[in-house]
Amino acid sequence: xxxxxxxxxxxxxxxxxxxxxxxxxxxxxxxxxxxxxxxxxxxxxxxxxxxxxxxxxxxxxxxxxxxxxxxxxxxxxxxxxxxxxxxxxxxxxxxxxxxxxxxxxxxxxxxxxxxxxxxxxxxxxxxxxxxxxxxxxxxxxxxxxxxxxxxxxxxxxxxxxxxxxxxxxxxxxxxxxxxxxxxxxxxxxxxxxxxxxxxxx
Amino acid sequence: xxxxxxxxxxxxxxxxxxxxxxxxxxxxxxxxxxxxxxxxxxxxxxxxxxxxxxxxxxxxxxxxxxxxxxxxxxxxxxxxxxxxxxxxxxxxxxxxxxxxxxxxxxxxxxxxxxxxxxxxxxxxxxxxxxxxxxxxxxxxxxxxxxxxxxxxxxxxxxxxxxxxxxxxxxxxxxxxxxxxxxxxxxxxxxxxxxxxxxxxxxxxxxxxxxxxxxxxxxxxxxxxxxxxxxxxxxxxxxxxxxxxxxxxxxxxxxxxxxxxxxxxxxxxxxxxxxxxxxxxxxxxxxxxxxxxxxxxxxxxxxxxxxxxxxxxxxxxxxxxxxxxxxxxxxxxxxxxxxxxxxxxxxxxxxxxxxxxxxxxxxxxxxxxxxxxxxxxxxxxxxxxxxxxxxxxxxxxxxxxxxxxxxxxxxxxxxxxxxxxxxxxxxxxxxxxxxxxxxxxxxxxxxxxxxxxxxxxxxxxxxxxxxxxxxxxxxxxxxxxxxxxxxxxxxxxxxxxxxxxxxxxxxxxxxxxxxxxxxxxxxxxxxxxxxxxxxxxxxxxxxxxxxxxxxxxxxxxxxxxxxxxxxxxxxxxxxxxxxxxxxxxxxxxxxxxxxxxxxxxxxxxxxxxxxxxxxxxxxxxxxxxxxxxxxxxxxxxxxxxxxxxxxxxxxxxxxxxxxxxxx
Numbered sequence: 121x122x123x124x125x126x127x128x129x130x131x132x133x134x135x136x137x138x139x140x141x142x143x144x145x146x147x148x149x150x151x152x153x154x155x156x157x158x159x160x161x162x163x164x165x166x167x168x169x170x171x172x173x174x175x176x177x178x179x180x181x182x183x184x185x186x187x188x189x190x191x192x193x194x195x196x197x198x199x200x201x202x203x204x205x206x207x208x209x210x211x212x213x214x215x216x217x218x219x220x221x222x223x224x225x226x227x228x229x230x231x232x233x234x235x236x237x238x239x240x241x242x243x244x245x246x247x248x249x250x251x252x253x254x255x256x257x258x259x260x261x262x263x264x265x266x267x268x269x270x271x272x273x274x275x276x277x278x279x280x281x282x283x284x285x286x287x288x289x290x291x292x293x294x295x296x297x298x299x300x301x302x303x304x305x306x307x308x309x310x311x312x313x314x315x316x317x318x319x320x321x
Numbered sequence: 322x323x324x325x326x327x328x329x330x331x332x333x334x335x336x337x338x339x340x341x342x343x344x345x346x347x348x349x350x351x352x353x354x355x356x357x358x359x360x361x362x363x364x365x366x367x368x369x370x371x372x373x374x375x376x377x378x379x380x381x382x383x384x385x386x387x388x389x390x391x392x393x394x395x396x397x398x399x400x401x402x403x404x405x406x407x408x409x410x411x412x413x414x415x416x417x418x419x420x421x422x423x424x425x426x427x428x429x430x431x432x433x434x435x436x437x438x439x440x441x442x443x444x445x446x447x448x449x450x451x452x453x454x455x456x457x458x459x460x461x462x463x464x465x466x467x468x469x470x471x472x473x474x475x476x477x478x479x480x481x482x483x484x485x486x487x488x489x490x491x492x493x494x495x496x497x498x499x500x501x502x503x504x505x506x507x508x509x510x511x512x513x514x515x516x517x518x519x520x521x522x523x524x525x526x527x528x529x530x531x532x533x534x535x536x537x538x539x540x541x542x543x544x545x546x547x548x549x550x551x552x553x554x555x556x557x558x559x560x561x562x563x564x565x566x567x568x569x570x571x572x573x574x575x576x577x578x579x580x581x582x583x584x585x586x587x588x589x590x591x592x593x594x595x596x597x598x599x600x601x602x603x604x605x606x607x608x609x610x611x612x613x614x615x616x617x618x619x620x621x622x623x624x625x626x627x628x629x630x631x632x633x634x635x636x637x638x639x640x641x642x643x644x645x646x647x648x649x650x651x652x653x654x655x656x657x658x659x660x661x662x663x664x665x666x667x668x669x670x671x672x673x674x675x676x677x678x679x680x681x682x683x684x685x686x687x688x689x690x691x692x693x694x695x696x697x698x699x700x701x702x703x704x705x706x707x708x709x710x711x712x713x714x715x716x717x718x719x720x721x722x723x724x725x726x727x728x729x730x731x732x733x734x735x736x737x738x739x740x741x742x743x744x745x746x747x748x749x750x751x752x753x754x755x756x757x758x759x760x761x762x763x764x765x766x767x768x769x770x771x772x773x774x775x776x777x778x779x780x781x782x783x784x785x786x787x788x789x790x791x792x793x794x795x796x797x798x799x800x801x802x803x804x805x806x807x808x809x810x811x812x813x814x815x816x817x818x819x820x821x822x823x824x825x826x827x828x829x830x831x832x833x834x835x836x837x838x839x840x841x842x843x844x845x846x847x848x849x850x851x852x853x854x855x856x857x858x859x860x861x862x863x864x865x866x867x868x869x870x871x872x873x874x875x876x877x878x879x880x881x882x883x884x885x886x887x888x889x890x891x892x893x894x895x896x897x898x899x900x901x902x903x904x905x906x907x908x909x910x911x912x913x914x915x916x917x918x919x920x921x922x923x924x925x926x927x928x929x930x931x932x933x934x935x936x937x938x939x940x941x942x943x944x945x946x947x948x949x950x951x952x953x954x955x956x957x958x959x960x961x962x963x964x965x966x967x968x969x970x971x972x973x974x975x976x977x978x979x980x981x982x983x
């Protein structure tokens with residue numbers, strides 16, 4: 121009887137494992153891309169394997185982006201995590217002629233006035249990478265682990281508004297995800313609904 | 322205001338052309354109107370009520386919001402004890418967002434002074450019509466269970482089908498709106514910009530939404546607003562198990578096939594001998610005998626599950642290599658043709674598979690008690706599988722083309738079928754004496770079973786000719802000829818060995834020298850079969866069915882359908898395939914019937930046929946739009962612009978067809 125029990129439980133395990141494998145969604149791998157940065161270098165995601173990467177969709181004219189830059193919220197996070205070796209990339213997917221479309225020089229100037237220090241600002245005027253990732257709003261965040269898997273995607277924090285006073289009250293998901301990740305802990309919230317202005321494809 | 326009587330306040334937006342503001346769920350981006358009431362003693366404020374939104378598209382994104390004008394309502398209830406004669410001051414801070422291409426956050430403070438009187442308040446006549454209009458735009462609450470939804474996944478997309486009866490929302494067939502849209506209360510659940518596809522099926526409507534890529538399971542409830550024409554309904558849709566036509570007929574065949582397996586020479590003796598021994602052992606304890614029966618059943622089931630797991634792994638590996646396990650793939654058809662052909666010869670006794678395994682593991686069955694009967698079940702399948710293979714082959718081949726769950730359930734039915742006679746004997750041991758004795762008849766039966774297999778080969782060859790043309794059938798037949806020759810040589814070799822033992826090779830090497838050429842010929846034959854597979858030129862694609870004239874039917878094309886729909890012409894769609902038996906029956910009995918043809922002609926219907934005999938992405942996509950993954954599918958678009966597609970049942974009668982056409 122003992123043997124039968126063992127055989128049964130193991131076979132059930134095997135079967136459920138297979139079914140799980142076949143039906144469950146695969147771990148979301150971050151699609152590879154290559155874009156010119158405002159630094160003049162070309163950034164290829166697959167070459168950043170082994171590092172933590174943050175993608176942040178950016179539009180200088182969007183009031184939601186302004187909220188987090190003028191308050192110093194995002195620049196502070198950028199400093200905190202790039203100091204720890206995280207690669208922080210802003211992505212500009214606004215089409216030419218639309219709000220938020222900037223040249224390399226312009227975006228560098230914007231970042232300087234806001235005292236922001238992303239690793240680089242990626243220029244995506246055709247919106248290719250924006251569509252590839254399904255970026256919906258500015259800001260919209262993706263956190264990618266050293267294996268190249270998306271471990272967090274969504275909003276910066278829990279309160280959707282343009283009011284700077286809300287920042288202190290909100291739960292900052294990006295900060296939580298990165299600090300947990302760097303400490304080797306599991307990320308509690310892996311997906312949220314992003315908020316902000318629409319990406320101006 | 323009158324103490325104790327609620328009254329409604331409105332916030333009215335007039336929006337400049339090109340700009341919009343947002344609904345409570347703003348869709349892909351945006352921010353709804355928010356009111357923060359200053360607390361006033363004696364007043365209770367209700368939730369802000371939103372009118373139903375419209376879809377505002379921008380490139381690959383979409384928002385839910387309002388253009389031109391919007392009126393939001395909120396209910397205020399003064400407490401009963403509020404002293405009259407006083408005035409109360411209402412004050413709300415409001416924030417909202419307006420966007421054109423750029424977005425502007427706005428805020429404002431609204432205040433209002435109202436006297437408290439012991440009589441009904443005087444309504445502002447100038448605003449009454451606006452309030453009435455606003456009320457008609459607030460979604461009406463409908464009871465749960467009015468709408469349900471089911472999930473369906475294909476090619477990396479996750480679809481949600483909302484299912485509801487328009488009758489229960491108060492629509493009659495004549496007042497049925499043509500445009501429907503669903504707006505979820507919560508963001509991030511569905512792709513706001515994805516087209517929502519509507520179909521009519523019987524009395525119910527089905528609306529297809531595209532689920533957002535979510536980590537984890539989709540929630541079991543979906544709340545939101547369903548808008549049909551200019552009416553809106555606030556509803557909660559309950560998840561129902563994914564709509565799957567349960568493969569009852571297949572299960573029936575699998576079960577019968579399982580019973581037939583018992584008649585195979587390698588299983589039948591196990592059956593009677595084992596049962597006999599159990600009957601003897603537990604003569605005085607019939608309940609023991611029953612437990613033996615169930616243990617045997619479990620043993621058979623267990624082995625079949627292992628087999629299922631192996632099959633699924635193989636299928637997964639194959640899929641990764643880009644093989645399609647479906648009857649649309651000519652490669653798969655050729656594999657099946659050779660497999661069935663060889664298994665047929667095996668049944669005829671030309672060669673036997675794996676006889677050496679047979680004795681293996683039989684010692685396990687000599688164990689006493691329950692584990693003994695469990696292993697008898699395992700043995701009956703695992704060890705006897707080689708000799709059952711010829712009969713199991715077709716079932717397994719078919720199971721491979723199915724979804725995971727269906728594969729599993731078919732193989733389980735096969736297992737249960739196989740265990741049933743044994744189980745029956747354990748309950749009614751007296752029928753044992755009615756059973757035929759094992760004997761030469763079993764060999765006759767086995768050989769006879771080769772002929773249904775050869776018939777299947779014939780049918781597969783026909784399907785192949787539909788897919789790739791007669792030339793590749795010629796190659797496959799040539800391959801079968803070579804294989805047949807190889808099998809004949811093998812048999813001659815075996816017989817010679819029996820007659821002249823001196824011919825028995827001294828070493829393994831010698832044996833392989835003789836067998837080598839035979840296997841080489843077999844291999845060449847199979848290669849030849851695959852050599853000839855060439856896709857038929859597409860120009861012929863829809864004239865494929867030589868058994869039926871295609872007069873009056875035009876090939877399916879999504880663009881053509883769209884342009885016909887734009888002019889309002891009636892269209893009948895017929896999705897079919899050569900390998901689909903139901904389709905062929907319907908073709909012959911219904912669509913070739915002169916009465917039906919006359920009816921179509923009278924209606925002036927454009928008849929479109931989508932032939933899915935071969936893989937065709939455009940048709941696959943069209944099938945999904947009607948919530949189907951296979952053929953046959955029949956769809957009727959009545960005359961008139963934007964009439965809803967009606968999906969007909971798969972098994973057609975003239976009566977049902979005419980009922981739908983009316």
